[in-house]
Amino acid sequence: MSTAHGARARARIEVTAAIKDEARRQLAAEGAARLSLRAVARELGMVSSALYRYFPSRDDLLTALIIDAYDSLGESAEAADEAAAGPFERWIAVCRAVRRWALDHPHEYALIYGSPVPGYTAPEVTVPAAARVGLLFIAITRDAHHGPGLAPTSLPADLRPDAERMTADLAPDLPPEVVTALVAAWAQLYGLVGFELFGQFNRVVENRETFFRHAAEQLARGVGLVPGSV
Amino acid sequence: MSTAHGARARARIEVTAAIKDEARRQLAAEGAARLSLRAVARELGMVSSALYRYFPSRDDLLTALIIDAYDSLGESAEAADEAAAGPFERWIAVCRAVRRWALDHPHEYALIYGSPVPGYTAPEVTVPAAARVGLLFIAITRDAHHGPGLAPTSLPADLRPDAERMTADLAPDLPPEVVTALVAAWAQLYGLVGFELFGQFNRVVENRETFFRHAAEQLARGVGLVPGSV
DNA sequence: TGTACATCAGTGAACGCGCGTTCACTGATGTAC
């Protein structure tokens, strides 16, 4: 019954991977807006119409690349998390992994966190992969909250309902003050990374690694994490 | 001597403005990657080659739009600044103006702060316009520093040289701790705005106005600003 | 083990599209005397 191990099935997996690899290469070189099915096919020595056996349209190829990018970023972040001990240190490690990954994969980063690709809207299937880094930050903060050291700032009254809804959705065992700070810190992290990546720090910040680490530490403090506690 | 008031000169100014307006309209509708000289000309009832009397190439038109966008954002921010009193309140007002402008001009915002347009690199002429909002934040913080209320966090030793260089470049009369915090806050502000604008807050933050205001207040505190002091 | 049929990866030509840019030109507006 299982054709899943036939030569045809194996070939299909390999060619699909080759298409994505070449597409990723072009993405890295030119950006998502310039990614072209015809160019991918040309580079693989195929005829452009052959790609339609693997991806029903250019948008589907883009979607596959987006999911892969989120997963690649998620894996980097998770590996950094596992290599660190203590909530504060884990937080910093994940922030640095995100920055590192972004600098190593600028166009893939732009694809998932930059301005939307014109004419393309990401389908629902991308959501789980997109959530990985966020879930990691939540897990780290939750672990810290079980120990000592969380000193959340207070919430204004008009933010409380939304904060409580977010808390119920994301991390019911954390205080709403912390969840709010967490979401803000998450967005702010991407501001820091994006500014560096897209050139806004040119002529302003030079020692970017050190600057980033300092800023990431401030973000950690913002969600109540302090160095050294385990 | 002065042909600057002839009918021809006046017409030139008007047509140049009309081209930019139409280009801005297409930018708003489709994004920078889809902006096309031919479509602009078509919409204006001109032949595409006629645009070359006004802009030597598509890139020059893009550059003009970028400068206009920075100036438009800068004006909004400056107007908000002037309408507020006290450093903390001015800070919040400027942050909110930036967010408001971004939500009102999403594609122009993406053009100046989103992922770079493929094949285009912004020339030097854009720098002064790009600096306006940053200068505003520096001015606000400087004013606060002349009064009471600045309580800067400390700097790690390895960041100090870069922090002192930045301080000399940007605001020699401010302490390096504050300048560093300022640059970070500036990047973080754009993280908050970008996340909302590019859809990362979908299904996460609902009351975005309130959330943003709270986050902006935290940023203000990060550079040592506190409410109520004048 | 061998044969008949079904599946499906890849081909090659074509459709219809839009793009940026160049170039020789026409004709109206502006300038010098």
Place this chain on the structure above:
DNA sequence: TGTACATCAGTGAACGCGCGTTCACTGATGTAC
């Protein structure tokens, strides 16, 4: 005020390009009996 010439905005045709997608096809791989 009138004439001769220079400037320059806008035209229309063309160049050369690349794109996504469709379609009828060939031929190799896989399946059922």
